[in-house]
Amino acid sequence: MTAFSELFGEFDRRVLPNHMTDADILRLRHEAFALDLGAQDHAGFDNDEDHFVYVAKGAAKLVAYLSASREQIVAFGFPGEIIHVPGGGQRNFSLIALEPSELLVIPANSLLAASGQDCALLRLAIEQTMLALGRSRKNAIMLGTRSARERLAGFLLDMFERGSRPDDPPETIHLPMSRNEIADSLGLTIETVSRQFSEMRNLGLIETSGRSLVTILDWEGLAHAAGQMPVAA
Amino acid sequence: MTAFSELFGEFDRRVLPNHMTDADILRLRHEAFALDLGAQDHAGFDNDEDHFVYVAKGAAKLVAYLSASREQIVAFGFPGEIIHVPGGGQRNFSLIALEPSELLVIPANSLLAASGQDCALLRLAIEQTMLALGRSRKNAIMLGTRSARERLAGFLLDMFERGSRPDDPPETIHLPMSRNEIADSLGLTIETVSRQFSEMRNLGLIETSGRSLVTILDWEGLAHAAGQMPVAA
DNA sequence: CGAGTCCTTGAAGGTGTTCAAATTACGTGG
DNA sequence: CCACGTAATTTGAACACCTTCAAGGACTCG
Structure with missing residues (x-):
């Protein structure tokens, strides 16, 4: 074959x-x-x-x-x-x-x-x-509508939905793209993305290890940071 | 019928x-x-x-x-x-x-x-x-990539391409949407859109009449303001 | 282990936003 | 046809957020 x-x-x-x-x-x-x-x-x-x-x-x-x-x-x-x-x-x-x-x-x-x-x-x-x-x-x-914080939080949640692999630890994901590529997809600069990572780390929302491993510590907080729309009609 | x-x-x-x-x-x-x-x-x-x-x-x-x-x-x-x-x-x-x-x-x-x-x-x-x-x-x-000026200039050029009507004067267009709606489509606020209109007017790129009539005075300048990509390979 | 690249952090500056008020345009009724 | 009231637009000033420029530090690959 x-x-x-x-x-x-x-x-x-x-x-x-x-x-x-x-x-x-x-x-x-x-x-x-x-x-x-x-x-x-x-x-x-x-x-x-x-x-x-x-x-x-x-x-x-x-x-x-x-x-x-x-x-x-x-x-x-x-x-x-x-x-x-x-x-x-x-x-x-x-x-x-x-x-x-x-x-x-x-x-x-x-x-x-x-x-x-x-x-x-x-x-x-x-x-x-x-x-x-x-x-x-x-x-x-x-x-068109979201802030840097909302963009990165939403991005991470999206990556978790799409990119979880069988061999990854639970709650943890390997990001295959660089900060530069994250920036280019979110319409931001690399520095802003890096700063958002740091701030979300300081807020206890996530944890990072090396360049590409991200662990979500506070799902609810992250979802909130992503600016979920209230389920109103 | x-x-x-x-x-x-x-x-x-x-x-x-x-x-x-x-x-x-x-x-x-x-x-x-x-x-x-x-x-x-x-x-x-x-x-x-x-x-x-x-x-x-x-x-x-x-x-x-x-x-x-x-x-x-x-x-x-x-x-x-x-x-x-x-x-x-x-x-x-x-x-x-x-x-x-x-x-x-x-x-x-x-x-x-x-x-x-x-x-x-x-x-x-x-x-x-x-x-x-x-x-x-x-x-x-x-x-993801354009400034307010580039967005509005590109928007106007797009409207001219799509919206010219037989009864409009040449070079002139009737915009059927409000400033607010323009802002909502460009990912800006109404104030920023209005300011860009004013500045482009002062630069001699366009002329406006009433709320919805726009005349393009300087096509090349407007295309330049829209940030045309150079035709490089 | 070393070199290079990627990432982080800092400081200053710019662009767009927010809040507020004045002005203009337009539809309606006199 | 003109005057008026309302809503849209314009303008101003202060501010926030993100960018830019610059340098230091960390990670990864060979």
């Missing part, structure tokens, strides 16, 4: 709906390809077309480049998630691995091409695109 | 692809409905489901409510455009008319339900969702 077969098999089990026809699965198998990236490698695939990227192992960031210094991280991808990578539109997007990663790349056209009569692949594509839209809007709301 | 027929006819001509089957068109016609809204009316439809809303006349905003005071406008919709309105997820979204508007509302399920063998409706849905995703990401990048 090749590496690709294993990878595609995992994708099939975890993402593809059960009722897919063999023809659809075979076509997808033919169009998709595996990508093994080292830390900071950027995924190089045909930039004219949209792609869906399934993250099997590791972690990745989708970056939009602006001026030389400032860049914005549009999305993170963790194992089991799918990132939508736009093709050559107006802006320059890149998918970059945060740590050694195994990815399965699926050209969007292979999902959009006519597929059987129940259009299972199209349905998969639209479902993933809508998920991406929801995440992007949530992100935009965060960037 | 009823108002709905006219509205749906326009939608058919301007949005639906030519090769749609009559069955698809009829089903869509059966599921879609017209909505006539006065200024500040909010579109009330079943909030559990996603909807696509075609704006025929007027203008609308898609708002996310957070705490009582702060809200974020996620998208504007102008004639000819389609807004994706998410259903009952975690957040509270509302579609609200900025001025008297005619909308055509299409429940997402009526596009997602199996449709013929070429899945024309599904294709339409995915195309619109991807457009919405692109706009949302562009918006997130703006909110």
